[in-house]
Amino acid sequence: MIVRTLEQARQSDRRVKADNWESVRMLLKDDNMGFSFHITTLYANKETPIHYQNHLESVYCISGEGEVETVADGEVHAIKPGTLYVLDKHDKHLLRAFSEMTVACVFNPPLNGKETHDENGVYPLEAETIME
Template identity: 75%
Template sequence: MIVRNLQDANKSQRRIVSDNWESTRLLLKNDNMGFSFHITTIYAGTETPIHYQNHLESVYCISGEGEVETCDDGKVYPIKPGTIYILDKHDKHLLRAKSDIQFACVFNPALNGKETHDADGVYPLEAEEVTA
């Protein structure tokens, strides 16, 4: 059994901070579950271009408000607590936060832990592992 605490993980290598967001990776590839699980905060007033070409992601809103826009068709979907959006087709999208938004995110395949978005909003398929 694996047991972790978010507050403890926030004080470890599992917390990754970027300009627009921070993400605490509670479950990673080296846990051998086949997916990773993260608690991610998108900062208020930001727009983040994302295109997970190497991963599928499910995103559940815990708190905050914003919107996600799919780049291929320009559709805009509001995000508020209780909303889930699922990137089942490697959808290129823009994530906009009206307030700080906290998400629970699941990635398949699992992340190694130190991934950040490249210039195109992509996470690499393989990245440096978090060891703690």
């Protein structure tokens, strides 16, 4: 059994920061669950271009407000607490946080831990592993 608290993970290498967000990686590839699970904070008034070419992701909004826009068709969806969006087609998208947002994210395949978006908004398939 794996038991971790958000606060324990936040105080460890499982907390990864980027310019527009920070993510606490609660479950990772080395946990052998077949997916990774993260609690991510998106900073207010930021737009993040993302294109997960190597991963599928589901995102559930816990707090805050924003929107997600799919680049291919320009469709915009409001995000508020209780909203789930799923990037099931490796959708290139723009994520905009109007206020600080907290979201729960699930990735398949799972992340190793240290991933951040490259210049195209992509996470690499393999990255540095967080060691506990």
